[in-house]
Amino acid sequence: MPASVVTPLPPALDGMAAARLVALSKFAVPFGGLLRGGLQAGEAIIVNGATGYFGAAGVVLALAIGAARVIAAGRDRTALSALVEAAGPRAVPVALTGDAAADAAALREAAGGVVDMALDIVGRAESAASTDAALHALRRGGRLVLMGSVTQPLALSVGEMLANDWHVMGCFMYPKDALARLAAMSAAGVLDLGKVNVRSFALADFEAALKAATKMRGLDLTALTMEGAVV
Numbered sequence: 001m002p003a004s005v006v007t008p009l010p011p012a013l014d015g016m017a018a019a020r021l022v023a024l025s026k027f028a029v030p031f032g033g034l035l036r037g038g039l040q041a042g043e044a045i046i047v048n049g050a051t052g053y054f055g056a057a058g059v060v061l062a063l064a065i066g067a068a069r070v071i072a073a074g075r076d077r078t079a080l081s082a083l084v085e086a087a088g089p090r091a092v093p094v095a096l097t098g099d100a101a102a103d104a105a106a107l108r109e110a111a112g113g114v115v116d117m118a119l120d121i122v123g124r125a126e127s128a129a130s131t132d133a134a135l136h137a138l139r140r141g142g143r144l145v146l147m148g149s150v151t152q153p154l155a156l157s158v159g160e161m162l163a164n165d166w167h168v169m170g171c172f173m174y175p176k177d178a179l180a181r182l183a184a185m186s187a188a189g190v191l192d193l194g195k196v197n198v199r200s201f202a203l204a205d206f207e208a209a210l211k212a213a214t215k216m217r218g219l220d221l222t223a224l225t226m227e228g229a230v231v
Contacts, residue, residue: 007179012187019223023196024182026221029147030058031182032174033119034065037145041066044111048134049122049148050093051079056218057196058119059087064191071110073103073130074122083218086195096130103133117143125150135166143167196221203227 013021030047039045045062049055050072062070070091074080080093092110096103108115118134125131128150135144135154144166146154156168185191200223201209213222 007183009183010187013183016193019198019200019225020193022223023193023198023221024179024186026053026057026196027061027182027191028174028178029054030061030119030121031178033058033121033145033147033171034062035175035178036169036171037117037119037143039065039067039117042068043116044069044071044114046071046073046107046111046115046118046134046137048073048118048120048130049125050074051076051083051218052121052123053216053220054123054147055119055121056083058121059083059091060195060219061191062119063087063090064185069111071107071115073107073134079218086219096133098127098129100129100132100136103130104136107133107137111137114139115142117145119145120148120150122148122150126152128152128154135168138164138166141165141167143169146170147172195219198223200225 039062045067047055047058047062047070050059051074059070059072071094072080072083072091073094073096075096077095080095084091084093094106094110115137116139118138120131120134122130125148131150131154138144182191186193197220199212203224203226209222209224216222
């Protein structure tokens with residue numbers, strides 16, 4: 001195996017079970033988006049698609065990076081409530097209605113009036129309404145990072161973009177050193193991998209693991225363990 005694809009782990013993680021360490025992979029994709037948008041400690045950020053596989057991790061990670069408030073935006077009220085309970089008091093849920101203008105106002109209110117950044121990581125959306133709401137919730141000079149898979153175009157008014165000095169940027173995946181940096185955060189106690197609900201299966205139970213994976217929500221993660229691994 002080429003050394004370039006291997007990530008050495010800090011000694012502080014030596015005693016951590018393999019099934020727990022695999023949770024690092026759940027944070028890698030949203031980490032790329034948060035880096036792309038330049039999230040700073042003390043800022044308020046919207047995570048659109050917060051109850052999804054990567055969106056939920058994005059909420060937890062934004063808090064670990066130092067966001068003052070994380071607005072977890074999604075449609076499933078029950079899933080949002082479970083997510084913010086796990087994430088902590090600086091996470092605030094907003095259940096979206098599909099009305100972009102009303103949702104933008106709700107997002108701003110939840111943030112205390114000022115939203116610095118939005119991470120759009122909603123998956124397979126058939127409408128761009130929630131992305132539009134996240135954009136229009138931003139303060140002047142705010143940043144929108146697009147990592148989702150919305151199937152419809154996002155209408156951007158040149159006049160609005162200029163007047164609001166918005167930054168809209170796409171982001172695909174994450175930098176090569178992302179896993180090493182996340183591992184360092186975990187070793188330092190900044191990123192709690194224990195917030196991820198890992199369900200482990202032996203490799204021989206692959207079919208059962210696959211079925212479990214299709215039912216994952218929010219902070220759930222399904223892992224396969226190799227024979228002899230410390231789980």
